[in-house]
Amino acid sequence: MPSNLSDNIPDIVIGRLPIYLRALNRLAQDGHEVTSSHELGQILGISSAQIRKDLSHFGGFGKQGTGYQIVFLEEKLRQVLKVNREWEVALVGAGDLGTALAHYGGFAERGFKISCVFDNAKEKIGKPLNGFTVQALDELETTIKARAIKMAMIAVPAKAAQEVADKLIAVGVRAILNYAPINLNVPPEVRVQYIDPVIHMQRMTFYLP
Amino acid sequence: MPSNLSDNIPDIVIGRLPIYLRALNRLAQDGHEVTSSHELGQILGISSAQIRKDLSHFGGFGKQGTGYQIVFLEEKLRQVLKVNREWEVALVGAGDLGTALAHYGGFAERGFKISCVFDNAKEKIGKPLNGFTVQALDELETTIKARAIKMAMIAVPAKAAQEVADKLIAVGVRAILNYAPINLNVPPEVRVQYIDPVIHMQRMTFYLP
DNA sequence: ATAAATATGAACAAAGTTTCACAATCGAAA
DNA sequence: TTTCGATTGTGAAACTTTGTTCATATTTAT
Known part of the structure; x- marks a missing residue:
């Protein structure tokens, strides 16, 4: 049964x-x-x-x-x-990778809607990005709490990733897709998945002659 | 021992x-x-x-x-x-994702040098991309064999990915990093690693309330 | 010098995962 | 209606992975 x-x-x-x-x-x-x-x-x-x-x-x-x-x-x-509905996702980092993620149509198509983008670089804040306005990190708390967002993607440099993760978790995020090449320290109620293409490449070279 | x-x-x-x-x-x-x-x-x-x-x-x-x-x-x-040396990597697909990968510095930094880029769209062939010229798929065989390239990244639409993989394998590639959202059928001597961010997201939603 | 603290590497035990094998069930055809 | 081939769902067995314990080696403090 x-x-x-x-x-x-x-x-x-x-x-x-x-x-x-x-x-x-x-x-x-x-x-x-x-x-x-x-x-x-x-x-x-x-x-x-x-x-x-x-x-x-x-x-x-x-x-x-x-x-x-x-x-x-x-x-x-x-x-x-639980993917028979739409999930709102916050994106942190509006560099090359963040921009590529914001433009990628595959998320929305399969139920994950990027609904806000944050960065701390002055020259990026306020700029439009695929329908959003890039917001300052200061606004992260207000925005994420207001929308009750539970999922986020981190696309910032490794040295900033842990701090960003801590902020996200503090405002209620419970699932993180981390593109920064670093392991995050998170409490047990938070899930993290990692994407680092180099790790995948290094895993394959072992088997090459 | x-x-x-x-x-x-x-x-x-x-x-x-x-x-x-x-x-x-x-x-x-x-x-x-x-x-x-x-x-x-x-x-x-x-x-x-x-x-x-x-x-x-x-x-x-x-x-x-x-x-x-x-x-x-x-x-x-x-x-x-076997990452105490540099590996040459072929990139197939010069769309948004392929372009982002070609520009990403993290591969070269950690020993994986993208050394040729292929696409089959007429308007992309011949265009410069981060130091390379995008080549037609026809040239894949010559180029990869000449340089004895053993690793490749696939960044083409799902419907083209298997065909590209077959071509790559036929000319000697033995390790593939596949960004197309589809499982590849390959012989046992070939390693494949998959990157599909949506899969990671879907794996986390199960645990959310 | 000696004792206490730290840390590895190996053998063993426990837990977790995959495969096997087969009874139960279904749909189609005789 | 009965038989036949296909296919699921599942308990048990086999295998893989992780965790525990312990003998031994090194460093540090006294």
């Missing part, structure tokens, strides 16, 4: 759900209506048993003999992941 | 080494000369035992009672990861 209520699902399982969701999107776009754990596993390079076991944490979404209805499974996964 | 020779080290261990290296860099920059598994663990939120165990796969780099000499350990980790 599986349950949706924090059954203490392993984090590694949660980490695979967005990948399943992305593959299902693609299958649906390509006109498929049903799929199977075997087919999904083929696409993703994961065993079919693992996919079935992962999904079974949240309920029986498939039909024996048939497989999974793609749109139904997508809907269920969106519910589980 | 630990060995550097592919002792079949778990990939998860390899994945942590770049993170150790990044933290060591930072400690060195801050003027530290030695550290301990305990201190590193504090910084990274990892147990000290795990750090010692990970490192012991490659040799005894520390001194009992003292800890680890930072520059020595950095050098050893660079050797293990």
